[in-house]
Amino acid sequence: MSNPRIEVDLSKIRHNTQIVVGLLKARGIRVTGVTKAVCGHPAIARAMLDGGAAGLAEARLSNVKRLRQAGMTCPITLIRTPMLSQVDDIVQVCEASYNTEMSVTAALAAAALRQNKVHGVILMVEMGDLREGIMPHDLGDLARRVVDMPGVALKGIGANFACLSGIAPTAAKMQALSMLANDVEGQCGPFIETVSGGNSANLPWATGGHATGRINDLRIGEAILFGVDPVTGDQIGGMYRDAFTLVAEVIETDAKSVHPVVGNADHTLARIRLVPDISKITQIILAIGHQDTDAAGLSMPPGNTLIGATSDHLVIGTKDAALCVGSEMRFQMSYGALMRAMAAPDIQINLRNDRPASIAHRVHGPGKHLALV
Numbered sequence: 001m002s003n004p005r006i007e008v009d010l011s012k013i014r015h016n017t018q019i020v021v022g023l024l025k026a027r028g029i030r031v032t033g034v035t036k037a038v039c040g041h042p043a044i045a046r047a048m049l050d051g052g053a054a055g056l057a058e059a060r061l062s063n064v065k066r067l068r069q070a071g072m073t074c075p076i077t078l079i080r081t082p083m084l085s086q087v088d089d090i091v092q093v094c095e096a097s098y099n100t101e102m103s104v105t106a107a108l109a110a111a112a113l114r115q116n117k118v119h120g121v122i123l124m125v126e127m128g129d130l131r132e133g134i135m136p137h138d139l140g141d142l143a144r145r146v147v148d149m150p151g152v153a154l155k156g157i158g159a160n161f162a163c164l165s166g167i168a169p170t171a172a173k174m175q176a177l178s179m180l181a182n183d184v185e186g187q188c189g190p191f192i193e194t195v196s197g198g199n200s201a202n203l204p205w206a207t208g209g210h211a212t213g214r215i216n217d218l219r220i221g222e223a224i225l226f227g228v229d230p231v232t233g234d235q236i237g238g239m240y241r242d243a244f245t246l247v248a249e250v251i252e253t254d255a256k257s258v259h260p261v262v263g264n265a266d267h268t269l270a271r272i273r274l275v276p277d278i279s280k281i282t283q284i285i286l287a288i289g290h291q292d293t294d295a296a297g298l299s300m301p302p303g304n305t306l307i308g309a310t311s312d313h314l315v316i317g318t319k320d321a322a323l324c325v326g327s328e329m330r331f332q333m334s335y336g337a338l339m340r341a342m343a344a345p346d347i348q349i350n351l352r353n354d355r356p357a358s359i360a361h362r363v364h365g366p367g368k369h370l371a372l373v
């Protein structure tokens with residue numbers, strides 16, 4: 001096995017999805033699995049679907065194409081406002097997209113007409129996070145414009161929380177979103193099929209016993225991948241936190257012992273700082289760096305501390321005398337560390353507990369390579 005690598009336990013992704021799906025099903029809410037942190041990795045996306053996710057959502061067109069190329073036929077929604085320059089491809093590979101700009105929606109509609117398709121539009125409403133979204137008082141007008149636009153169909157409305165401003169969704173905000181769905185239906189007629197209430201940060205609200213109203217969808221990434229509530233960082237009951245493990249290799253161990261960093265000026269302080277353990281700390285180097293991941297987002301195994309990182313080196317102080325050149329070290333990652341590591345070309349992705357071959361075959365569908373034979 002080559003290093004560095006990410007080990008992905010797909011059975012844990014399936015399990016975590018099942019738990020979230022079960023929690024939300026009881027509240028009348030379906031789960032759309034968000035794959036952006038794993039760059040649309042098809043096997044991870046498949047594990048989310050196997051765990052009961054109703055569909056997938058992606059932020060980037062390139063990741064959607066990757067999913068389609070792997071044979072995924074499920075509905076995929078683009079959750080980042082589409083780029084005007086990408087509308088043709090978006091209509092081709094996504095059933096629907098989240099929209100906030102009428103110029104983009106009009107271009108999607110024109111692209112859909114050219115392709116003899118109807119593209120689904122979900123209007124994103126600003127509810128306090130101050131990232132993307134239409135102001136609530138403009139929603140009715142814009143919804144009517146979408147309804148009148150051939151080539152697109154108004155599929156729903158959505159909101160996003162706790163991304164840019166860290167504003168957590170409250171019961172009042174969720175109720176306001178429900179009311180907006182009713183208002184839009186009153187103003188322009190069509191049934192609003194999807195009311196997507198937000199992301200993993202909505203789970204405490206969704207499972208907290210509040211009325212869920214019209215909210216029938218949540219877009220969940222982080223909670224499935226990490227088994228935690230992203231706002232508090234607390235583990236969600238029964239979920240795995242360690243579906244992903246980063247493995248990196250030691251390339252230097254015995255060159256330097258680390259001495260306490262104290263100035264020469266104050267010898268009293270120096271004496272006080274000289275705790276016996278410190279002399280046992282060795283500085284080691286691993287072959288991974290900023291170019292591969294977010295070094296500060298790696299959780300150090302007990303007995304190890306992060307000293308620093310550069311583009312290609314991770315420097316750790318360790319008490320583990322057994323570590324030698326060629327040893328592997330294993331780390332849990334933060335969301336940011338995972339996101340970068342999944343996109344890093346030098347990191348191998350190693351899948352564990354994939355589905356049995358017979359089922360895996362069906363997943364990939366009639367592959368293009370078969371048609372060549």
Ligand SMILES: *Cc1c(COP(=O)(O)O)cnc(C)c1O
Pocket residue numbers: 034036059079080160198199200201219220221222223230
């Ligand atoms: C990233 C994102 C999500 C998923 O967020 P998680 O915290 O990973 O659950 C949902 N909706 C939008 C619009 C996003 O950008």
